[in-house]
Amino acid sequence: MALPVPLLAYAMTSAFAGGGTRRWFGGRGESERADAQAAKDAAAAAFLELDTAQRDLEISIETITAVDSSPGARKAVEDFAALGRRIDEVSTSYITAVDAHDLDRDDLEASVAASARTALTRAKDDLVRVKGELDRFGQGLGPLLGKAETQLARLAPAVERARQALLGASNALDAVRAAGLKADDLAARLAALAPELTKLNQGAGQHGVPDTLQRADRVLRDAEAVRTEAARLPERAAEIDRRLVSLRTRAQALTTRAGTVDPVLSELRRRFTLPCWQDLQHVPEQAAAAVRQAEEKLKEAAKARDEQRWPDATSLLTTVRALLNSTDEAVSAAGGRLERLNAVAKDPQQEIQRTRFALRDAQRLAMAGRNTPDPRHARPLDDAVGRLDRAVAGLEGRHPDYWHFLTETEAVRQTAARVVAEIREDRGAGAH
Structure with a gap:
């Protein structure tokens, strides 16, 4: 779209060539020649301004196309190409007007000079008009160009x-x-x-x-x-080493603790009814199997660590920890069961009073600010009172099921706590 350099050189040479050896004649003819030459110079200047503006915009378009393939950028390229075609048209008209009139001829007639001036002035006006279009187009490129830059x-x-x-x-x-x-x-x-x-x-x-x-x-x-x-990675390796040592120690300790479950079960069987311990009777063999499995996984984890298979080592250690956690809970449950059963067999009143207190606290809250409690709260609390009474009555037999009694009182306390939470939630929502 921009004119090649030789053509620019031609345009500049044609516009600013000196008089050489031609003779000048005074009068009207010479005045027309001077006006035509001035028109030619003005057209050449307009041509050069247009060419410079086109080249500058070409750089801007290249910048945009290097970065942006959006519809807006593609339209800008198409519009610039259309402007380029108009520039080619007016540039060709300008060059044709320059070539058609030799203003240096000695025998240049006034009418020919006047015709040349008219053609060159028209060419200049066309160049200026298209330059104006190009300038407006360039101003519209601002956002696209800014983004690209x-x-x-x-x-x-x-x-x-x-x-x-x-x-x-x-x-x-x-x-x-x-x-x-x-x-x-x-x-x-x-x-x-x-x-x-x-x-x-x-x-x-x-x-x-x-x-x-x-x-x-x-x-x-x-x-x-x-x-x-x-x-x-060095920290990760050190952490895996620490976990290997810690979990080995824990597995050994659990092996020792698991050995205490059999004596606990023996006492439970001797002093309490079957429902109080039957769910614990397989704890010793289950604990031993879990510890053996954990020790095997520890060996695999140690091998993975030696081979620097870090994800495998980490996964295996996580498995070991889960096995030991579940075993620890089972072993602790046996000892805890015996302690709780001993305490309630010695004095069930402490458990009863603790549960009644939870119920009374929930009942007071349900009645606070009301003449009658909300049935949604009263019904489960009334049911819980009956459940507690039945659990207490179950202690009157010759061989009471203390574990059933403990599970029932725990369930009653959970009901009371749930009702309290619901009441507070309801009142909190009402306050808002």
Whole structure:
């Protein structure tokens, strides 16, 4: 769309060529020649201004297309191409007008000079008009150009940050290996970023600015993740070592504690009815099996740690901890059961009074500020009172089921607590 350099040189030479050896004649003819020459100079200046403006806008359009493929950007390119065609038309008319009139001829007639002035003035006016269209178009490019320039300004720093992140990840891996840790999975993740680095080095000219920015951000994020994990690896290895020692010690202690369950069960069987202990009778063998399984998993975890399979080691240790937790609860339940049954057999009144207090507290709250309680609260509390009375009555037999009594009182207290929570929630909602 811009005129080639030789044509520009031609236009400038045609516009500003000196008089050479021609002779000048005075009178009206010479005045017409001077006016025509002035028109020619003005047209040449307008032509050069238009060409300069077109070249400047061409750079802006190239900047936008390098970054933006949106419909708005595509329309800007199409509109610029249409303007270019109009520029070609008026430029051709200008050059034709210049070529058609030799203002340096000695025998230039006044009428020919006048005709030349008219044609050149028209060409100049057309050039100025299209220059005005070009200027308005350029002003409309402001938002697109600003966005494109912002992205281009981000490009070099983003690519550099990605490169530095890769270097940081590589250095972190070297440090980890120097400490005797393999980190093969991290090395593989870093190696997978090599093709991305190649594309970054090839530049936005080949892959486009948006894709290059996205690639740089992705490389930065992934490389930083590798660097962070590599930096944490020695600490992670030390933590796994600590957990191995701790869980081995805990497994040994549980083996010892599990041995105390049989004497507890023996006393439970001797002093209390079957319902009080039948759910615990398999605890010893279950605890022993769970501890054996935990010890096997500990061996597998230790092997995984030696082979530096960190995720496997961590997963196995989590399994060991869960096994030991469940075993600990089962073993503790047996001893706790005996303590609770001994306490209630010696003095059931403490449990009864504790439960009645919870019920009375809930009843007082249900009646607070009311003449009659809300049936939604009164009904479950009345049912709980009856449930407690039945549980107390069950203690009057020769061999009372103390465990049933304890589970019933616990259920009654839970009902009271639930009603209290509902009342407070209702009143809190009403306050709002």
